[in-house]
Amino acid sequence: MKYLKFSQYIYIIAGVYFLYDCIVNWNTDRNHAYLSLFLFVLAAFMFFFRRHFHKKYEDRNNNK
8 A cells, every 4th residue: 555655745746736727727717727626625625634644544553
């Protein structure tokens, strides 16, 4: 399950990209910027969600 440890960081990379895309498109295409902002928030949520469950999984395996 080593891929679970690294897969959470993919969400951070995607979140940084969507935040950059939001900032670049804010003055030109506001609807696209809102979509990118929503995807940034979703990626940040998924990062913390995955990190929480990864720690929970590790704690469960360490107690055995």
